[in-house]
Amino acid sequence: MRIRRTLAAVLAAAALAGLGLTGAATAAATAQGAPTYVTPSQVTPDQCREGGGKVEGFGCVGGADDGRLIVD
Secondary structure (H helix, E strand, O other), X not given: OHHHHHHHHHHHHHHHHOOHHHHHHHHHHHHOOOOXXXXXXXXXXXXXXXXXXXXXXXXXXXXXXXXXXXXX
């Protein structure tokens, strides 16, 4: 029941602020502690190496960035 009240309050505040449904959904997700970052699919060669990976061709192999494309 508490979650419903919180969600209703967030939606009402978003509607009053003129955000519309998309903004309200984002605000509700943020209010519930959802992550708000997006992981990029491309890394630089230095980022690949710093994450413990190895640059092979156009990709990073191993480490934290395994499988991501390499960009300069």
